[in-house]
Amino acid sequence: MKPAPFRYARAGTLAEAIALLAAAPGEHKVLAGGQSLVPMLNMRLVRPAVLVDVNGLRELTGITPGPEGGLRLGALTRHAELAASPAVLERAPLLVEAARHVGHAAIRNQGTLGGSLAHADPAAELPAALLALDARVRISGPRGAREVAAEAFFRGLLTTALEADEILTAIEVPAQPPGWGFAEIARRPGDFALAGVAAVVRVAPDAPAHVEHARLVGFGVADRPLRLAGAERHLTGRPLDADIAARAGAAAGPDCDPPSDVHGSADYRRHLATVLIERALLQATSRLAGRPR
């Protein structure tokens, strides 16, 4: 399995990368970590004429703490870097947990955050975590720079708001509330999840604390990372406890539209989603009560 012949260019700057894309409209691919693109090239599922290697773009690197507890993550941030970053652990621990679940060590050493988002596998961890965190995606292209909310970025199976001549440059992550959870079921460590849930919960400062706002995102349960609105509605205005967690899980079923394949049926994945919502919310409950789990 070898890729079809292509031409390759190593871009030195973002401006050069954008010019390279503009010079080969519609027949190029951006090469970052290559952990999803290269298998697709080798299997000849994609046959670009030109590969534009962006690994040398310093503009796309770096983990920078932003104002008000947020983070700016360069698109070339490797999963291993994300998983080991003290700044990310402090400001968005959900992302550290999600990054630890991506692939195997060799994949995490090479794979990039921007690549994971641009590829948009519906069972991937990082797109779901960033959607739960209400992150924004920064994009540059020949028409200038723009920013898209994660919510509007994922459009369907391997489909995003990124135009063919644009490059994903960074991700802006707002401060993460202290209530969060992450749970997935995969057949082996490192496999794509059969189903998973990323949860972020903000509670009112009163006691017993009521949920002010919850973002629950399922992955592996639809054609894209999916906000589980039915489950979220169950939480708002109520105190977060084991009973509510179970009921929120049970309410998620109708929102999910998972695939059936050799690894599991759609019904099984829907069942997993209900169980995983409950688990993720129980984690959030413990964290809010100051009991790490």
Next chain:
Amino acid sequence: MTTPSERLAVRLTVNGRPVEQVVEARRSLADFLREDLGLTGTHVGCEHGVCGACTVLVDGRSARSCLLFAAQLEGRAVTTIEGLTPAGGLSPLQESFRVCHAMQCGFCTPGMIVTTTELLAREPAPSTEAIREAISGNLCMCTGYVNIVRAVERAVAARAEGARA
């Protein structure tokens, strides 16, 4: 502006030796090592990043050499199984694999050694669970995992013993 090209020159270090060669852009690092440099210890299994047989170290970090193009390795240092093998002998980890019978057909062994070399560099005394997780990205179709885990544990114990002695 750089012009996209089907063939290009690349300079890198392989097992400590500088290499300069013109390669086809689509040449994978795995094929470059095997076909162009004759380093056939790196095995090629699935060619899409699943089996782990082609794992090498790039600047000390593990990578699937079937998912990198040689042209991308400009200025980088690649270490293969040959580079992890002392002249005229075996490394302590390799010796542990031999003693524990941690191979049957041997196809996955180079990838297993490279992967667990990185693990032991990062975590000098990993738990059994951490060893199992580390090699979960390397397929052994003979299902020899039990002895592979034993071999890594033996290497850890032997090193601790050596440190005490």
